[in-house]
Amino acid sequence: MSLRIDERIARRRDELSPQERRAAETLLAHLDDLATYRAAELAGLAGVSKATMSRLFRSLGFADFDEVRDHLRSLRVTGEPRRVDGAPDLANQIAAETTAIQRTLEQPALRDAVEVIASARQVLVVGWRNSYPVALHLREQLIHARPRVAIAPAPGQVIGEELADLGPADVVVAVGFRRRPRGFGAFLTAANATGAAVVLLTDPSGGEHVGRARVRLECPVQGPLAYDSYAAAMSLVSVLADAVLFERGRSGRTRISAISDTYELLGEVE
CATH class of the missing domain: 1.10.10.10 (Winged helix-like DNA-binding domain superfamily/Winged helix DNA-binding domain)
Structure with a gap:
């Protein structure tokens, strides 16, 4: 049953x-x-x-x-929050987080992801449900390092129109941790049909989607607590964006300076 x-x-x-x-x-x-x-x-x-x-x-x-x-x-x-092992063991949680981050950041595929993202004409970062905050954070980091980085879907919107302008020079970063929406595989198939390179950020449960991605980055999310942890995923976002910034070289540094100048001009941040 x-x-x-x-x-x-x-x-x-x-x-x-x-x-x-x-x-x-x-x-x-x-x-x-x-x-x-x-x-x-x-x-x-x-x-x-x-x-x-x-x-x-x-x-x-x-x-x-x-x-x-x-x-x-x-x-x-499968991702459903269930406490089945008694009281939380924080030392065990810290050890699990450390192991997950290390496994995530030592992947050889990370270098491949940096190269395609840094050189793309435009980047579309996509995520639903619990994957959306990770996707949004990645977009906000990448937009400092390079131009033309979008997030999808917009709140209350669907995804179809976001794929219309994509081509072989572009990249789709699909963030799909477990408890993905039912149409996630169909989206990856449609993204591939545009000719864009697909970079997939997922946990071990996303193995069935590997064939639809040019690059796969795996981030463990399950630990000893009831709820999934995205510490490894957020660490990956930080390292990925940092590496893209380095890859972009002078243009990336110039862009960050221009953004900071605009912040100051508009008084947007303290």
Whole structure:
């Protein structure tokens, strides 16, 4: 079954006995910390027998309590926020972030991405949902180093018109971390059809889209906490923009000076 445990309970609620419904309510109340309990403890919390709790697991399509916990871990792997490992371990989180950043910044493909972005006629940076803040930050950094960098989609808009002016001299940077919109693959196919080089920023779950990108940069986002972390992705943005600025040489430095002069003229920043 592909349904989440809460959906399974909702669908079968009317078929459950009063004791099983009480056990189901206890499960729902403890989804975020089930890993800290044993099946017998959950039964005690619900005020039902261990046999009743076992019957509930089977009626929901699980062989036993271990399978329930595996199911919750699988939800986390797909990006759904789920705390299944007890209290946060900040030392473990710091270690995970450090490893993720190191893996991200040591990729040989980073050099390839810098070259195509620095030399492109124009750059379109695209991201949806949780990928959009990373895409926006990348655009704001790149626009200091080189001209003609756009972000898409604009709020409330679609993406089709953004591809109309692209050609072989251009680059599309597609930011697509897990829980991507359903049409993400179709967008990459359309971007490739323009002749533009596609640079894909994604996490390990984006493997199915590798064939649609000229350059793939992988950024781990899953750590020991309930929510994904974009520390590695933001570090990649910083390093990528810095390298593009270096690659642009004097023109990049001149552009930054001109932007700073305009800030001062308009009094836009402190």
